[in-house]
Amino acid sequence: xxxxxxxxxxxxAKNMGGVLGWFKARVYTIERWLYGAHRITGILIVLFMLPxxxxxxxxxxxxxxxxxxxxxTFHIANGIRLILAELGFAVGKPLLVKKPSQRPVSLExxxxxxxxxxxxxxxxxxxxxxxxxxxxQAAT
Amino acid sequence: xRESTVMFLHYITAILIAVTGLIHLLANNEPTIGPLIKENPxxxxxxxxxxxxxxxxxxxxxVRVILIELVPxxxxxxxxxxxxxxxxxxxxxxxxxxxxxALGLV
Ligand code: HEM
Numbered sequence: 452x453x454x455x456x457x458x459x460x461x462x463x464a465k466n467m468g469g470v471l472g473w474f475k476a477r478v479y480t481i482e483r484w485l486y487g488a489h490r491i492t493g494i495l496i497v498l499f500m501l502p503x504x505x506x507x508x509x510x511x512x513x514x515x516x517x518x519x520x521x522x523x524t525f526h527i528a529n530g531i532r533l534i535l536a537e538l539g540f541a542v543g544k545p546l547l548v549k550k551p552s553q554r555p556v557s558l559e560x561x562x563x564x565x566x567x568x569x570x571x572x573x574x575x576x577x578x579x580x581x582x583x584x585x586x587x588q589a590a591t
Numbered sequence: 592x593r594e595s596t597v598m599f600l601h602y603i604t605a606i607l608i609a610v611t612g613l614i615h616l617l618a619n620n621e622p623t624i625g626p627l628i629k630e631n632p633x634x635x636x637x638x639x640x641x642x643x644x645x646x647x648x649x650x651x652x653x654v655r656v657i658l659i660e661l662v663p664x665x666x667x668x669x670x671x672x673x674x675x676x677x678x679x680x681x682x683x684x685x686x687x688x689x690x691x692x693a694l695g696l697v
Contacts, residue, residue: 466663490657497650504686507693527609534602583620591622 480558481566485529492526513589520580528573532565541565601652604645611642632694643686651679 468475473487499519502509511519536542541561548555618628618635629635655675659668691697 466660469661493650493653494657497654500646500650504682504689507689530605534605537598537602583616587622588620 480554482558485532485566485569489526489529489533492522492529495522496526513585516584516588517581520584521577524576524580525573528569528576531572532569535565536562597652601649604649604652607641607645608649611638611645614638615642632696636690636694636696639690640687643690644683647679647683647686651675 466472473490496519499511499522510516541564542557543560543562545557546555614628615638617624618638619625628638652675655671658671662668662671688697
């Protein structure tokens with residue numbers, strides 16, 4: 452038993468999925484896609500930061516600001532969900548998953564509502580950002 | 592530092608970024624509130640100092656997490672972590688310097 456566990460850990464520690472593995476959603480739960488999106492948005496914000504630091508007046512332009520808003524607000528809304536989930540909020544009791552098709556309990560129940568709330572928050576924040584980026588900025 | 596502590600700080604800095612980042616955006620884009628924040632150097636500079644620190648920690652730790660996951664080797668992990676710490680601190684010092692110069696305080 453212990454030996455099998457060690458072999459398992461060793462196998463996965465090799466991480467042979469690489470970058471493409473981020474999007475190899477073997478079990479197509481929405482959380483699995485959110486993970487890929489969270490990682491990509493995180494990297495994109497870092498890439499935005501670099502020229503913004505180098506020349507602090509630099510902006511990605513009117514529509515660039517809008518796209519940046521979508522990226523940032525998604526990362527924030529999903530990030531809040533991740534913080535809550537990782538601190539143990541709204542996570543169901545663990546249960547032995549017997550079949551690959553069986554969804555883990557931790558993704559059911561209140562966790563579903565947390566996903567819905569995060570996506571809702573994303574839309575609200577994105578609309579507010581877009582209002583400032585496209586309408587207020589264009590007027591000044 | 593224990594990896595769980597590092598990740599806990601990752602979440603703390605995320606919340607700090609949300610608050611200080613909002614102030615940063617308001618200062619530069621909101622026509623009425625913006626000038627009020629900008630005319631007070633203590634608030635503006637204090638906010639930027641916290642924002643920059645939280646942002647750099649979160650961003651560099653995020654990149655570190657991705658890298659050590661892609662190269663799961665204890666030796667590489669150690670060097671990646673140290674490189675990230677050093678580049679992060681240097682960037683913070685340079686960033687503060689740029690900020691002080693921009694505000695005409697140095
Ligand atoms: C209020 C704003 C933010 C919140 C709430 C937030 C939250 C989070 C959370 C919870 C994680 C997940 C870490 C994990 O469990 O693996 C994360 C990862 C990450 N964040 Fe943020 N973040 C925010 C802003 C930013 C900003 C401004 C940047 C870039 C400068 C950034 C870059 C990253 C990166 C690169 C990762 C690593 C992605 C990964 O491991 O998959 N985040 N963030």
